[in-house]
Amino acid sequence: MITQEYLKEHFNYNPETGEFLRKKNKIVKTIGKREYRKINIDGKFYKAHRLIWLYTYGTWPDDFIDHIDGDKHNNRIDNLRNATNSENQCNRTHPKNNKFNIKGFYIKRNGNITYYTGTVSFEGKKYTKYINTEKASLEEATHIIKSWLIQKRKELHKDFRRD
Numbered sequence: 608m609i610t611q612e613y614l615k616e617h618f619n620y621n622p623e624t625g626e627f628l629r630k631k632n633k634i635v636k637t638i639g640k641r642e643y644r645k646i647n648i649d650g651k652f653y654k655a656h657r658l659i660w661l662y663t664y665g666t667w668p669d670d671f672i673d674h675i676d677g678d679k680h681n682n683r684i685d686n687l688r689n690a691t692n693s694e695n696q697c698n699r700t701h702p703k704n705n706k707f708n709i710k711g712f713y714i715k716r717n718g719n720i721t722y723y724t725g726t727v728s729f730e731g732k733k734y735t736k737y738i739n740t741e742k743a744s745l746e747e748a749t750h751i752i753k754s755w756l757i758q759k760r761k762e763l764h765k766d767f768r769r770d
Contacts, residue, residue, distance in 0.1 A: 674698075715737075
């Protein structure tokens with residue numbers, strides 16, 4: 608298993624830029640343009656942010672490492688924090704197929720009735736707010752539900768929320 612001593616012997620880390628450099632001043636080759644950066648050490652791939660955590664603190668992360676700003680390639684140590692799976696999920700962005708650009712906001716149909724819907728999940732529970740499309744315009748519903756989503760995330764997700 609890789610140790611902090613091994614990493615400090617073979618690599619340099621710049622906490623201001625997040626770059627991991629081999630002692631020979633070569634930037635470590637990584638794979639994954641859209642996914643997390645991975646580094647090959649002795650034929651095994653490791654996620655760069657987990658190695659950086661070990662390099663900096665001397666221990667492997669307890670569970671997950673969360674990128675505070677949501678950028679999987681921003682491996683500055685001040686952008687990384689230890690997180691549970693639930694906390695890490697709180698910091699996700701809205702899905703790319705969400706045409707409203709609001710995390711947790713959807714239009715749902717139930718039979719002949721259509722609802723504007725806001726949903727927040729936390730630790731396996733779902734919290735939902737519905738507004739009947741006949742009782743509010745999209746603009747009104749967006750404002751009401753977005754405010755509700757922000758408040759609910761503050762309450763449940765705390766420091767790990769992403770609005």
